[in-house]
Every structure is written in C-alpha cells, then in structure tokens.
Amino acid sequence: DTAVSQTPKYLVTQMGNDKSIKCEQNLGHDTMYWYKQDSKKFLKIMFSYNNKELIINETVPNRFSPKSPDKAHLNLHINSLELGDSAVYFCASSQDRGGVAGELFFGEGSRLTVL
Amino acid sequence: SQKIEQNSEALNIQEGKTATLTCNYTNYSPAYLQWYRQDPGRGPVFLLLIRENEKEKRKERLKVTFDTTLKQSLFHITASQPADSATYLCALSYNFNKFYFGSGTKLNVKP
Numbered sequence: 195d196t197a198v199s200q201t202p203k204y205l206v207t208q209m210g211n212d213k214s215i216k217c218e219q220n221l222g223h224d225t226m227y228w229y230k231q232d233s234k235k236f237l238k239i240m241f242s243y244n245n246k247e248l249i250i251n252e253t254v255p256n257r258f259s260p261k262s263p264d265k266a267h268l269n270l271h272i273n274s275l276e277l278g279d280s281a282v283y284f285c286a287s288s289q290d291r292g293g294v295a296g297e298l299f300f301g302e303g304s305r306l307t308v309l
Numbered sequence: 310s311q312k313i314e315q316n317s318e319a320l321n322i323q324e325g326k327t328a329t330l331t332c333n334y335t336n337y338s339p340a341y342l343q344w345y346r347q348d349p350g351r352g353p354v355f356l357l358l359i360r361e362n363e364k365e366k367r368k369e370r371l372k373v374t375f376d377t378t379l380k381q382s383l384f385h386i387t388a389s390q391p392a393d394s395a396t397y398l399c400a401l402s403y404n405f406n407k408f409y410f411g412s413g414t415k416l417n418v419k420p
Binding site for chain 1: 354396412
C-alpha cells in the first residue's frame with residue numbers, strides 16, 4: 195500500500211503543451227509539497243499546502259498551478275511547457291511537529307521530458 | 310538565501326569501513342537537520358533527524374552529528390556494505406514547513 199503515490203511516472207510532451215501530475219497520500223498528513231529535481235540533483239521546493247491551504251509558493255512561473263482538492267491530494271498543472279521544465283517532479287507529505295514539519299515522505303517522482 | 314553544500318564528488322570506500330559525509334550550510338541554523346537516502350530513479354527516503362539542540366543521534370549503523378558553531382553536520386555509516394551505495398541528501402528545515410536540500414553526495418561501497 196503506497197504511502198505517497200504520483201502519476202504519471204513518465205511524461206514526454208512537446209513544447210507549448212499543457213500537462214498535469216497527480217499526487218495522493220494515505221498517511222493522514224497535514225502538509226503536502228511539490229519539489230523539482232533538476233539534472234544536477236538539486237531538490238527545490240515549489241509549493242506547499244497545509245490542510246488544502248497554500249503556505250509556500252516559491253518563485254515559480256505562474257504557468258505552474260497547484261491544486262489541493264482535499265488534504266490527501268495535491269495536483270500540479272503546467273501550462274505552455276518549456277524545455278527548461280524538463281525535470282523530475284516529486285510530491286511529498288509531512289506531519290507538523292508544533293509548527294515545524296517533520297520528515298518528508300516522497301513519492302517515486304514523475305519524470306517530465308519536454309521536446 | 311540559505312546555501313547548503315555537500316561534496317559533489319562521489320565517495321568511494323571499501324566494504325566494512327566507515328563512510329563519513331559532510332553537510333555545510335551558511336546563514337542561520339535550522340530547527341531540524343535531516344538526512345535522506347536516494348536510489349537512482351526513486352524518491353528520497355528519510356533516514357535520521359537531529360534537532361538544533363542535539364549534538365548527536367544514532368540509529369543502528371548510522372550516526373549524525375550537528376555542530377551549529379561550525380554550521381556543519383556529519384553523517385556516518387559504520388561497517389558499510391555495498392547495499393549502502395546511494396546518494397545521500399541533507400535537508401535543513403525551518404518554521405512554516407520550509408525545507409532546503411543539498412545536492413547530495415554519491416556513496417559507492419566496493420566489496
């Protein structure tokens with residue numbers, strides 16, 4: 195029973211297209227995240243939601259729009275895809291520990307390739 | 310902004326030896342410092358967490374130290390095994406669920 199699952203695992207698309215990645219966690223955590231891992235392996239936070247409310251929105255182009263229909267789901271929609279969007283996108287969740295997040299539980303990643 | 314430095318060169322060691330990985334950061338100390346393991350094509354997996362008021366934490370063959378004066382954490386794997394080969398990431402966490410990750414150090418344990 196996967197704790198954090200994201201789909202699709204692989205996504206190959208053309209520049210200019212719109213695509214979505216979905217994420218679900220069954221851990222009962224309050225907070226969910228989207229991270230981007232580039233070719234140099236840096237994991238960079240993009241967004242964080244706590245109980246469906248956006249709490250972190252790093253300097254991400256507004257072509258990226260997250261949506262959290264409930265606290266177990268966090269989706270990422272990307273408009274007008276660009277070559278530089280090619281990366282692995284990781285969904286993660288955590289449980290708050292008095293205002294500071296505990297450890298992160300990651301999904302397996304979604305590798306996006308923009309041609 | 311916060312910078313986190315991990316040795317970008319792979320660490321190659323012989324099975325049975327102790328592997329020591331370094332994580333250095335600038336600016337202010339985090340509330341927590343965490344270490345993760347990442348295998349190729351997989352998501353990072355949590356290993357250990359140490360708080361800013363703790364000096365050392367152990368879990369089985371793993372040990373983490375945290376020196377807020379040096380702004381450094383060391384991650385040790387004793388009696389290393391080929392199965393320990395992976396990339397190890399350190400992450401600093403602050404208030405409001407902000408995590409900053411280093412780029413990781415690849416560990417190769419040779420039989």
